[in-house]
Structures are given as structure tokens and as C-alpha cells.
Amino acid sequence: MTATDRGTAPGRARLAEYTTFRIGGDCPELHRCPDAESLLRCVNALRERGVRGYRVVGQGSNLLVADAGLPHPVLRFYDEKVRFERKGDFVRVEGSTPLDAFAAAALERGWGDLSFCSGIPGTVGGAIAGNAGAFGRQIGDLVRSVRLLGLEGDTYRADGERLHFEYRDSRLRRSGEIVLEADLFLPEQDPEEPRRERERILQYRRERHPDWRTTACAGSVFRNVEPGSAVRRRQSAGWFLEQAGMKGAHSGRAKVYERHANIIVAEPGCRAEDVLTLMRRMERAVYDRFEIELQREIRLMGLFETGSREEQQD
Ligand SMILES: Cc1cc2nc3c(=O)[nH]c(=O)nc-3n(C[C@H](O)[C@H](O)[C@H](O)COP(=O)(O)OP(=O)(O)OC[C@H]3O[C@@H](n4cnc5c(N)ncnc54)[C@H](O)[C@@H]3O)c2cc1C
Known part of the structure; x- marks a missing residue:
């Protein structure tokens, strides 16, 4: 069964349409994977066809894709929908979820303080892979564990400390493993100050960043x-x-x-x-x-x- 049969509707695509730089040539197949299950189905279908050299991207907000494009299928693990579930002091969130929208939703509910993520484009998965952050804070500090897609198409959980977070870096930047979902430590707290901080940060970004x-x-x-x-x-x-x-x-x-x-x-x-x-x-x-x-x-x-x-x- 091919990826098309499974309803992921791949086709040749211009990658410029999937990066915030709006630059990049074609790839032979672009698969839209809004959640972990569709990503796994797609990877399995590609593997059944003997395709190993696919690339996974999120929102494409940290990428410069060559004018010649890529020779591999590209899996876009991104969805506008914010997918999460509360578990005690933790929140389980899908890797395809937009980080800024998730930060807003968590602040709305008084869960932890993700105000530093305000205005950072990209997905939760992309953010964890690159240990995104701002104003001296970084997402890696909140990651308790992740569910990963390995290079052999297998899935497994890993504790945050095994991801070796450093400034704008983690082992994931080199390993090629994909963050399917993450458990973030976001205990309940008074949301007033984090909400004000979010507004300050968004204003700061409006004034200084494009x-x-x-x-x-x-x-x-x-x-x-x-x-x-x-x-x-x-x-x-x-x-x-x-x-x-x-x-x-x-x-x-x-x-x-x-x-x-x-x-x-x-x-x-x-x-x-x-x-x-x-x-x-x-x-x-x-x-x-x-x-x-x-x-x-x-x-x-x-x-x-x-x-x-x-x-x-x-
Ligand atoms: C205006 C603007 C402001 C920004 N401000 C900040 C900032 O303040 N702080 C900051 O840290 N960054 C900032 N960024 C950079 C960018 O938003 C982040 O790096 C973001 O986390 C990238 O996520 P993405 O989903 O767009 O990843 P992509 O750009 O799609 O991919 C980047 C890399 O991550 C990998 N990747 C993507 N998804 C996953 C996944 N689920 N699992 C594993 N690897 C994955 C890709 O293979 C690729 O190697 C900014 C970008 C813009 C355009």
C-alpha cells in the first residue's frame, strides 16, 4: 500500500511554500502529516516502498532549503490544531502543534509559564529538537520525556535528560530522531504575571523583529x-x-x-x-x-x- 492509498495525498511540491523564508526548490513528494499517527503511517508506507531517505520538517521556520530542492520525500509534521492533554503537573503535547498557540493555550489555563515561547513560530517538535528559547529561558528545561520516532521506523520514549539539551541544541539536531509528542512540566500557577509577560514579549517582537x-x-x-x-x-x-x-x-x-x-x-x-x-x-x-x-x-x-x-x- 502506498502513502497515497492511505490518504496522505503526496505529490511534487515547491518547498518555498513550506518555509517562512519562502525559498526552496521542489521535492518529489510532500506528505502532510498533522499528527503522530499519520506521520507513522506515512513512514511505514515509505519504508514498505523501500524509501529510507525521507526528511521530516515542521513549520519550516528555521530552514534554508536549496534552490535545487531536495531529492527525497518530505514529511511535513505540522498542524494548526493545538493537540494536548493534561496529566497531573505535566502536559502531553503533539510534536506537530504550533509552539506559540500552545503557549497561549497553556497560559490561558494557568499551566506553568511558557511566556518566553510567545511569538516563536514553528512546532513543539522543532522547538524541542533545537531547544528553542528566548530571554534566557529554553524549552528543554521543561521537557520531562518525549516519544521519538527512530531511524528504523521504531518508536520509543526518552527522558529529557537523555536529549542533552544545550543552548539551541540537543542530540536530536544530529540524530535524526523525530519528536512525536512531549511531556512538559507545567504545574498550575497564577497566570497573571506570565500573561502580562506574554504581552510584553509580543510587543517587543513587533518592535524589533520582522x-x-x-x-x-x-x-x-x-x-x-x-x-x-x-x-x-x-x-x-x-x-x-x-x-x-x-x-x-x-x-x-x-x-x-x-x-x-x-x-x-x-x-x-x-x-x-x-x-x-x-x-x-x-x-x-x-x-x-x-x-x-x-x-x-x-x-x-x-x-x-x-x-x-x-x-x-x-
Ligand atoms: C520571526 C522568527 C522569530 C524566531 N524567534 C526565535 C526565538 O526567539 N527563539 C528560537 O529558539 N527560535 C526562533 N526562531 C526560529 C524557529 O522558529 C525555531 O527554531 C523553531 O523551533 C523551528 O521549528 P519548526 O517546526 O519551524 O522547524 P523546521 O524549521 O521545520 O525544522 C528545523 C529543524 O528541526 C527538525 N525538526 C522539525 N520538526 C521536528 C520534530 N518533530 N522532531 C525532530 N526534529 C524536527 C527539522 O528536521 C530541521 O532539521 C524564529 C524564527 C522566526 C521566523
């Missing part, structure tokens, strides 16, 4: 600079980029955002190659000025024309 719904971008291009690398504490990559004169710089149709030097916006007609060229210029500018090597936060997928094999990061 709105990804109307402006093509993928959030911070580089991770903040870790302690030990010539500076004593983690420092904003945006500060180094600004000092290196990158605000407003552009390559082709890719441009450094005027209000935030660590964000690239893609103007209409922008190619992935434009973004990658600009990223390299930004890296070089900071290195030349500070001898600091910026680390990329945005994930590259596919093979880039101007790159060597290192640029193939999927």
Missing part, C-alpha cells in the same frame, strides 16, 4: 556567541554583526534586516544562494573584526551551488 507572516525570514541567522570564545559571557550575535557594519547589507535579494543585524529578510525573487552568500559575508565580517567564528542557527537543507559538500547539511 513579522514572518508578511516578511520572508527565518529568525536569527547565527547563535549568540558562547562564553570562552574571546568574550566572558554569551553575547548577542546581532551586536557583533552590527559593529561589523552588516545592518542593511545585501546580496542579491537577501538583505540584513535594518532593525536587527542577525536577521536576514528575503525580498521577492530571493534565491537560497543569495541568502547563503550573505551569510558567508556576515561570518567573514565578524571574523575580520573580532576573530570570532559565528555558528549558524538556521539549518541548511539540500545541496547549494556555491558550496562545497559542507554546505549540504540535511
Whole structure:
């Protein structure tokens, strides 16, 4: 039985339509998987066809997909619906659930304090894989356990501590395991202050960041600079980029955002190659000025024309 027979309606797709950068070539099959069960059915159907090299993406808010696209089927594990279930002090949430909508729903009910997730696009699964966070907090600190899809199509649970969360990183970024669902520690608490904090954060983002719904971008291009690398504490990559004169710089149709030097916006007609060229210029500018090597936060997928094999990061 093929994935089509099971009702997932795959077909050739332009990946630009599935990333917030609105960039990226085609993939041979795109499967929409709104929940864990449909994702598992789809993976099993692909495996029955002998297909192993599929890629799973969430909302595509942390991705730069090559202009040439991907040669593999892509499984989009995303749904607008917020799927969760309360279990004592924990909330079990589907990996496909939008993080910001989930944060709003939890705050509404007085469950924990997810205000720091306010305005972060992407799915809960994508957030856990990259240990998303803001304002000194990160989602990994709340993860008690996850249910994972392994490389062999098997599923199993893992405790949060086995995921090795670090700043914007976890073992999942390298292992290729997929977060199907997660149990987050969100005990009941007075929601007043977290709700106010959410409003403050949303206002802060409106003033400083582009709105990804109307402006093509993928959030911070580089991770903040870790302690030990010539500076004593983690420092904003945006500060180094600004000092290196990158605000407003552009390559082709890719441009450094005027209000935030660590964000690239893609103007209409922008190619992935434009973004990658600009990223390299930004890296070089900071290195030349500070001898600091910026680390990329945005994930590259596919093979880039101007790159060597290192640029193939999927
Ligand atoms: C305007 C804007 C602001 C942003 N602000 C922040 C911020 O403040 N803090 C922050 O941390 N990030 C921020 N981001 C980046 C991005 O939103 C996060 O990295 C987000 O968690 C990515 O989730 P996603 O579902 O879009 O993942 P995708 O971009 O679809 O995928 C990213 C990677 O995660 C993997 N992945 C996706 N889903 C899963 C899953 N279920 N299990 C395992 N791996 C998976 C993919 O294979 C890929 O390697 C911002 C982005 C934008 C556009």
C-alpha cells in the first residue's frame, strides 16, 4: 500500500511554500502529516516502498532549503490544531502543534509559564529538537520525556535528560530522531504575571523583529556567541554583526534586516544562494573584526551551488 492509498495525498511540491523564508526548490513528494499517527503511517508506507531517505520538517521556520530542492520525500509534521492533554503537573503535547498557540493555550489555563515561547513560530517538535528559547529561558528545561520516532521506523520514549539539551541544541539536531509528542512540566500557577509577560514579549517582537507572516525570514541567522570564545559571557550575535557594519547589507535579494543585524529578510525573487552568500559575508565580517567564528542557527537543507559538500547539511 502506498502513502497515497492511505490518504496522505503526496505529490511534487515547491518547498518555498513550506518555509517562512519562502525559498526552496521542489521535492518529489510532500506528505502532510498533522499528527503522530499519520506521520507513522506515512513512514511505514515509505519504508514498505523501500524509501529510507525521507526528511521530516515542521513549520519550516528555521530552514534554508536549496534552490535545487531536495531529492527525497518530505514529511511535513505540522498542524494548526493545538493537540494536548493534561496529566497531573505535566502536559502531553503533539510534536506537530504550533509552539506559540500552545503557549497561549497553556497560559490561558494557568499551566506553568511558557511566556518566553510567545511569538516563536514553528512546532513543539522543532522547538524541542533545537531547544528553542528566548530571554534566557529554553524549552528543554521543561521537557520531562518525549516519544521519538527512530531511524528504523521504531518508536520509543526518552527522558529529557537523555536529549542533552544545550543552548539551541540537543542530540536530536544530529540524530535524526523525530519528536512525536512531549511531556512538559507545567504545574498550575497564577497566570497573571506570565500573561502580562506574554504581552510584553509580543510587543517587543513587533518592535524589533520582522513579522514572518508578511516578511520572508527565518529568525536569527547565527547563535549568540558562547562564553570562552574571546568574550566572558554569551553575547548577542546581532551586536557583533552590527559593529561589523552588516545592518542593511545585501546580496542579491537577501538583505540584513535594518532593525536587527542577525536577521536576514528575503525580498521577492530571493534565491537560497543569495541568502547563503550573505551569510558567508556576515561570518567573514565578524571574523575580520573580532576573530570570532559565528555558528549558524538556521539549518541548511539540500545541496547549494556555491558550496562545497559542507554546505549540504540535511
Ligand atoms: C520571526 C522568527 C522569530 C524566531 N524567534 C526565535 C526565538 O526567539 N527563539 C528560537 O529558539 N527560535 C526562533 N526562531 C526560529 C524557529 O522558529 C525555531 O527554531 C523553531 O523551533 C523551528 O521549528 P519548526 O517546526 O519551524 O522547524 P523546521 O524549521 O521545520 O525544522 C528545523 C529543524 O528541526 C527538525 N525538526 C522539525 N520538526 C521536528 C520534530 N518533530 N522532531 C525532530 N526534529 C524536527 C527539522 O528536521 C530541521 O532539521 C524564529 C524564527 C522566526 C521566523
